[in-house]
Amino acid sequence: MLPSRLLLHGGRVLVVDDDPATLSLLDELLQSAGFAPPTLVADPRELKAWSETRGFDAMLLDLDMPHMDGWEVLDVLRARYGDNMPPLIVVSGDTRRGNQVRALSAGACDYVTKPFDTNELLLRIRMHATGHMNRHLLREQKSELEATVQQRTSALRQSRLQILRMLGRAAEFRDNETGAHILRMSHVSALLARELGWDEERCELMLNASPLHDIGKIAIPDAILLKAGPLTPQEREVMQEHTVKGAAILRAPEGEGNELLAMATEIALHHHERWDGGGYPCGLAGVDIPQSARIVAVADVLDALTSTRPYKTAWTFAEALAFIQAHDGRHFDPDVVAALCRNRHRVQEIRHHFQDADAG
Structure with a gap:
């Protein structure tokens, strides 16, 4: 397994928030931590195009936005990624306990309230992104291992088949x-x-x-x-x-x-x-x-x-x-x-x- 610091180098993060100041802060925070320049979406109506053309290792989402609220965005992301949805952290000024439970039930993996502590938020992003990237690596390794097993199984089957065919030819020679x-x-x-x-x-x-x-x-x-x-x-x-x-x-x-x-x-x-x-x-x-x-x-x-x-x-x-x-x-x-x-x-x-x- 690769160290987390190597896995996160160049990690891709999507940020959906209508507040320019928050977008600017998160842009600087993530790049200084070694992530790739994040994809910043101020208008959630543009999200569908972004999510269809790019893959992400973590996503940050505000709930209170014009045009589309965070719940609608969650629906779009679930439809796009299904069971393979990257870790999504809700970053919202809404501190109501009910909304936190609703967000976690809807597919979010974490909930951070504004104003947030930058170090705490970065640690949460790093933790969830590392887990996601490690799981992705394991899936790739599993896929490669399965392909190797299939190749070797096929080779063994062909080897056995060749031996049996040679036996068959030996019987032909004996029996004219x-x-x-x-x-x-x-x-x-x-x-x-x-x-x-x-x-x-x-x-x-x-x-x-x-x-x-x-x-x-x-x-x-x-x-x-x-x-x-x-x-x-x-x-x-x-x-x-x-x-x-x-x-x-x-x-x-x-x-x-x-x-x-x-x-x-x-x-x-x-x-x-x-x-x-x-x-x-x-x-x-x-x-x-x-x-x-x-x-x-x-x-x-x-x-x-x-x-x-x-x-x-x-x-x-x-x-x-x-x-x-x-x-x-x-x-x-x-x-x-x-x-x-x-x-x-x-x-x-x-x-x-x-x-x-x-x-x-």
Whole structure:
């Protein structure tokens, strides 16, 4: 915190008083104390223009004035500054206790009666102006600190997102998946989430979490993961462990709240559950399956069916959509399937935009 004498150097004061002698006295007093030349207003009708073009650290106000009395001036100043009104000291020849209480209730921070002691008045001005300037400094420091925290939070979020994307790419290399597959299924997942009423923040989470649905495959042996022919029952059991292993990789440490990791974890664990309860690894059914996983299940199967793989040719979009509709209510959530059907043209646009490199 800066010393008060430095804070007050050049402090700005507004004086509203119709008495020329008082204005002259206060002008000399304030400048000799280190304040900037004060703004002197003899006609309160000019006040609105002054208050709109200048900021002040303290204000002195007489009550008994022609054209506009001090109460009307107070109304103008409150309307101009609201909750951020600088400290206002009433300097008045009216010694009635009721007016003092009224002035303090109306927004004044102090009340000094005329004739005033110059040293006492200066001390009061200094005290209130220092407090106001210190509060202003604290607000600026708080604003700067909040901006710094936001920047660092954003940087941390971007760093985590980059790490997760690298993990996703690692899974693609292990599974011979293409980057275009990941882009298609993640954008379709976000599209379906939006259609189902998710807000933009959660849709953004879906876009970045869904590419990690198969991250657990990096823990599956090559002999099984890359096998060209059908898997044996025992091999299939090992393959199915990629859901549990993926969740273990992504699960955030206890007590660390991270919405992106939380969504990625539930998708990795549950995207092979079935609506009828016949899926794995937990055998969940219906709405007990997290909606994020139900959405990704549809988007992932759609893209897998319409993609060429070493062991299969690509289905047409119409064939894949018909397959998903045929399994509506058994394998897939009917609401997600309906959202896919309503948005089939937009899904095809996504597929066209993110074609595989060898698709032409």
